[in-house]
Amino acid sequence: MISLGFIFFGCSMNPEGSSDTSNGKPNIVLIYADDLGYGDLSCYGATKIQTPNIDKLADEGLLFTRAYASSSTCTPSRFSMMTGRYAFRQTNTAIAPGDAPLIIDPGSATLPAMLQAAGYETAAIGKWHLGLGTPGNLDWNGHVTPGPAEIGFSYSYLMPATSDRVPCVFMENQRVVDLDPNDPIEVSFSEKIGDWPTGKENPELMKMDTTAGHNNTIINGIGRIGYMTGGKSALWVDEEIAGRLVEKSKRFISDNQTKPFFLYLATNDIHVPRLPNEKFAGKSGMGPRGDVILQLDWTVGEIVKALDSLGISDNTMIVFTSDNGPIVDDGYADQAKELLNGHTPAGPLRGGKYSTLEGGTRVPMLVKWPKKVNGGKKTDALLSQVDFIASFASLVGQPYDAADAIDSQNHLRALIGESSEGRTTLVEDAINNVLSYVEGDWKYISPFDGPPTLSWAGGTESGFLEGPQLYKINEDPHETNNVAGQYPEKVKEMQEKLAAIKQKQ
Numbered sequence: 001m002i003s004l005g006f007i008f009f010g011c012s013m014n015p016e017g018s019s020d021t022s023n024g025k026p027n028i029v030l031i032y033a034d035d036l037g038y039g040d041l042s043c044y045g046a047t048k049i050q051t052p053n054i055d056k057l058a059d060e061g062l063l064f065t066r067a068y069a070s071s072s073t074c075t076p077s078r079f080s081m082m083t084g085r086y087a088f089r090q091t092n093t094a095i096a097p098g099d100a101p102l103i104i105d106p107g108s109a110t111l112p113a114m115l116q117a118a119g120y121e122t123a124a125i126g127k128w129h130l131g132l133g134t135p136g137n138l139d140w141n142g143h144v145t146p147g148p149a150e151i152g153f154s155y156s157y158l159m160p161a162t163s164d165r166v167p168c169v170f171m172e173n174q175r176v177v178d179l180d181p182n183d184p185i186e187v188s189f190s191e192k193i194g195d196w197p198t199g200k201e202n203p204e205l206m207k208m209d210t211t212a213g214h215n216n217t218i219i220n221g222i223g224r225i226g227y228m229t230g231g232k233s234a235l236w237v238d239e240e241i242a243g244r245l246v247e248k249s250k251r252f253i254s255d256n257q258t259k260p261f262f263l264y265l266a267t268n269d270i271h272v273p274r275l276p277n278e279k280f281a282g283k284s285g286m287g288p289r290g291d292v293i294l295q296l297d298w299t300v301g302e303i304v305k306a307l308d309s310l311g312i313s314d315n316t317m318i319v320f321t322s323d324n325g326p327i328v329d330d331g332y333a334d335q336a337k338e339l340l341n342g343h344t345p346a347g348p349l350r351g352g353k354y355s356t357l358e359g360g361t362r363v364p365m366l367v368k369w370p371k372k373v374n375g376g377k378k379t380d381a382l383l384s385q386v387d388f389i390a391s392f393a394s395l396v397g398q399p400y401d402a403a404d405a406i407d408s409q410n411h412l413r414a415l416i417g418e419s420s421e422g423r424t425t426l427v428e429d430a431i432n433n434v435l436s437y438v439e440g441d442w443k444y445i446s447p448f449d450g451p452p453t454l455s456w457a458g459g460t461e462s463g464f465l466e467g468p469q470l471y472k473i474n475e476d477p478h479e480t481n482n483v484a485g486q487y488p489e490k491v492k493e494m495q496e497k498l499a500a501i502k503q504k505q
Contacts, residue, residue, distance in 0.1 A: 025260040027316040034271040037326025039347025048343040053301030060375040061368030071429040072360025077323040084389040084405025098165035100131035106150035109404035113152030118398035121256045123155040126266035140185040147174040157248040166228035185231035194229025209333040238275035269296040287339035317369040327353035329458025356430035356463035381414040381422030437498040444494035445469035
């Protein structure tokens with residue numbers, strides 16, 4: 001098993017948001033957690049688990065109480081963050097299968113391409129889940145293109161999709177790592193290929209049972225979504241994933257310490273299957289889900305230590321956030337629900353991953369930048385991850401195609417704590433493309449005739465109702481009291497504003 005004690009190698013912009021970069025452009029480290037809830041961190045009020053390294057970011061930086069992913073699921077959130085476009089504007093941004101083509105058009109406005117044009121070295125390390133290659137033409141045994149390089153990343157070390165989907169291999173600069181050419185990879189999401197055991201046929205070979213799906217090809221004792229054969233020398237070991245991503249991140253930081261860099265570290269934690277390294281297994285008292293929260297906290301601590309050891313922390317902006325809200329049972333029987341012990345992953349919010357409720361999209365977000373951000377502060381400025389491209393473009397003084405990144409707004413001053421004014425409105429996207437519209441303290445949820453709970457997602461509350469919903473979020477963050485019937489004119493007004501945003505080109 002890999003050791004976790006690594007040896008560390010030595011368009012126009014809004015001028016109002018501009019920041020002084022005369023002493024050099026800041027490094028930017030974006031740590032993007034997976035399925036981490038608003039209540040999963042001790043700095044956000046959790047008491048059953050402690051996250052000291054992440055809490056230190058809050059102590060030394062800025063904590064956001066109203067920061068949002070644009071969607072309550074992973075692929076659309078990542079798409080919106082990268083492009084500055086709400087995912088509902090594009091038809092192929094649902095949760096991507098493991099063999100999906102690249103869903104971001106090369107040449108379009110993207111966050112890494114904008115920073116690359118500004119002179120940054122750019123890296124994507126960790127979970128990708130934005131597709132690779134072209135439709136119907138994905139060969140895992142060569143150089144897969146287009147991919148991260150074609151949208152602005154000069155270096156990549158990826159998990160192609162998610163850890164519960166095949167192929168379970170790392171890719172470095174768009175080639176599978178440690179692949180034996182005499183053992184080529186084949187992948188299918190429609191029918192079984194090869195003779196590798198599956199969870200459906202050989203449940204006795206699995207070290208973790210499934211609760212929904214995840215019963216196709218078994219890799220490292222875990223049933224996955226999809227079928228795979230070949231590439232045995234390239235298969236990852238789940239318990240080593242966090243350590244591998246930290247190692248590659250440290251190497252990138254070290255190699256680029258004398259120039260501005262952008263590191264996008266998309267962690268595997270705390271997504272299923274949850275298999276913590278032995279250093280964390282059994283340490284939280286909350287089962288594997290709690291253990292991988294500790295592992296995520298360790299990851300953050302290692303990145304901060306790497307920056308500190310090189311003396312570049314003062315001019316490095318660290319942004320820590322999550323792609324969507326929490327999920328407890330997401331298809332594996334890991335006792336996550338049984339061992340919560342009073343822990344509330346979404347904190348005071350209702351719903352979670354997949355949901356149209358606040359727990360699905362309101363996420364933790366912390367910003368640390370010693371040179372510019374005063375520590376130990378909280379802000380209730382309304383902010384969306386779709387704003388990153390416009391805000392970072394202002395930070396580094398780099399033009400970008402604002403007509404392409406149509407939904408991104410420059411809120412740099414709010415991002416670094418110089419202003420409490422953020423967005424006035426935003427759109428949230430749930431499973432089945434159910435949209436919500438937030439304006440100030442009001443939230444409107446579109447009608448949808450769907451189940452109130454999602455049985456395949458461990459009973460997550462969907463937030464779906466046949467009629468419209470309206471909530472005063474400041475007074476009712478739990479979304480308990482639907483006041484749509486009391487304010488029909490407000491409902492109509494918000495419906496019309498949401499429709500106008502959807503039609504915007």
